[in-house]
Amino acid sequence: MSYVDMIPWKTKEMEKIAKIFLTDKKLILLRAPAGIGKTSVAVTYLISMAIMGKRGAIFLRTRKEVEHTLAIIKRIISGKKLDLLILPTPSKHDFCVEKPGVPLIKYWCPASECDRLKRRKYSDVEKVLRSQVFSELNSYVRLMAMGMRCPYHICLELLKKADIIIGTHPYFIHEDLFERLGKLAIIVVDEAHNLVGITTFEGDAKNIEEGKIIAEEAMEKGHAIHKYVVRLWRSGDIDRATILAEYDAYRTEKGVEVRMNGKIIKVYPPIELVKDRIENVSKIILMSSTLYPSKFYEKLFAEGINHRLEVIPGLFKSPKRRIVIMDTELSTAVSMRSQEIYAGYASEIKRLHRKLGEKIIVFCPSYEVAKNIAKHLGKEVKDKPEGEIIITVYRGRIAEGVELPEDYKVAIMAGLPFPKISAKDEKIIEVYSKIYRIDKQSIRQAFLMSSMVSALIQAAGRVGRREQGLVIIIDSRAKSIFGGAL
Numbered sequence: 001m002s003y004v005d006m007i008p009w010k011t012k013e014m015e016k017i018a019k020i021f022l023t024d025k026k027l028i029l030l031r032a033p034a035g036i037g038k039t040s041v042a043v044t045y046l047i048s049m050a051i052m053g054k055r056g057a058i059f060l061r062t063r064k065e066v067e068h069t070l071a072i073i074k075r076i077i078s079g080k081k082l083d084l085l086i087l088p089t090p091s092k093h094d095f096c097v098e099k100p101g102v103p104l105i106k107y108w109c110p111a112s113e114c115d116r117l118k119r120r121k122y123s124d125v126e127k128v129l130r131s132q133v134f135s136e137l138n139s140y141v142r143l144m145a146m147g148m149r150c151p152y153h154i155c156l157e158l159l160k161k162a163d164i165i166i167g168t169h170p171y172f173i174h175e176d177l178f179e180r181l182g183k184l185a186i187i188v189v190d191e192a193h194n195l196v197g198i199t200t201f202e203g204d205a206k207n208i209e210e211g212k213i214i215a216e217e218a219m220e221k222g223h224a225i226h227k228y229v230v231r232l233w234r235s236g237d238i239d240r241a242t243i244l245a246e247y248d249a250y251r252t253e254k255g256v257e258v259r260m261n262g263k264i265i266k267v268y269p270p271i272e273l274v275k276d277r278i279e280n281v282s283k284i285i286l287m288s289s290t291l292y293p294s295k296f297y298e299k300l301f302a303e304g305i306n307h308r309l310e311v312i313p314g315l316f317k318s319p320k321r322r323i324v325i326m327d328t329e330l331s332t333a334v335s336m337r338s339q340e341i342y343a344g345y346a347s348e349i350k351r352l353h354r355k356l357g358e359k360i361i362v363f364c365p366s367y368e369v370a371k372n373i374a375k376h377l378g379k380e381v382k383d384k385p386e387g388e389i390i391i392t393v394y395r396g397r398i399a400e401g402v403e404l405p406e407d408y409k410v411a412i413m414a415g416l417p418f419p420k421i422s423a424k425d426e427k428i429i430e431v432y433s434k435i436y437r438i439d440k441q442s443i444r445q446a447f448l449m450s451s452m453v454s455a456l457i458q459a460a461g462r463v464g465r466r467e468q469g470l471v472i473i474i475d476s477r478a479k480s481i482f483g484g485a486l
């Protein structure tokens, strides 16, 4: 009996993924289409390992994804008597119930002398959570706030005892947060493509210089930095406390330091992160639907590490979603943009709307493109799902999460969402170029491609969730870029 048999909605693809998880390698990279059931398999794997006494964690991108994963676990373990402690990681933003109305600097809790900090008993909370999983973070907050306790600190205390942790990416990336989790055997990172381009610190260079002087002052007086932050805050010297806390974050974060327009950033190349984490665990699985181009990610995540790369074909196809690349001369490539092109897109959209007789959502690479296409359709750009035809942008509210009513069954991709490379991206590319010994132009190209594919997959995922959906890509570059990869 395979561990995926625990999943009531198990499919053939999920069985395939389950076998990949069992591969005898310490590092596994998995690319599989969105919606295929990777997260369900991952949490079932963690459950099966936890039953054998091996602690595990899955790290996700957003709070919404954490709640979705908790809901999956709840369904899988429903009716089973398992003595497992399954916990989400807390963020101060969500788990602080005192909401002080000031920036939640490092060491804010002792600095503010929050009364809740004193009440640390958690055995009653642990008992409740060993027999149930909530699918909403607010339910954890309510439970852990009982008896005037601090949900943030109670949750942190409990994390070291948890059998399975459902965390957000920062808990995987930042050393101080990762240490809070205790020793883990298995780590799964979902949406792992987001580990590319990460920085662990961004702050004002002047503040760092000033913070260093305050830190020296603290040392001269014989105080540890964190205690001096608290001291300064309590004495009313809030500005210097904030600057010292920022300096402390700068000092302790990992990464390659880079200066940029009066700022300091710390770039943490993915290979360094993976090497730092893999030392003390039995297995790391990095998975995403967007590890594309996969060889690029293999180099970034696994160079020099014994690993296995698995690709399940299809970038964003699913049994519920058909993908069509239209034969067209139209493109939103910057060199092609003109009123004639925008009018061409508008006319195709009208034609498809008439032909298909369905509500349509149109994703455009920028507000400028969206506004121009909308103008030719006599419409406005929107980030709310209303009307027969919605014109919106990739990476916007609708693309990234607003719930779309099921009657929007068709998504038109009006152009490919290549991003603009920012000054910060250029700095990251420079660091990667040195670390990985690849020329900057090749890294820039791979960055552009992976960001484009990621935004395209995210937007395409808005249709074909429960009802059958259709995605039509209109851009003359699409055929040569994707070939049969879709």
Ligand code: SF4
Pocket (backbone or CB within 6 Å): 092, 095, 096, 097, 098, 099, 100, 108, 109, 112, 114, 115, 116, 117, 150, 151, 152, 153
């Ligand atoms: S101790 Fe908890 S409730 Fe109090 S300020 Fe800190 S995070 Fe907020």
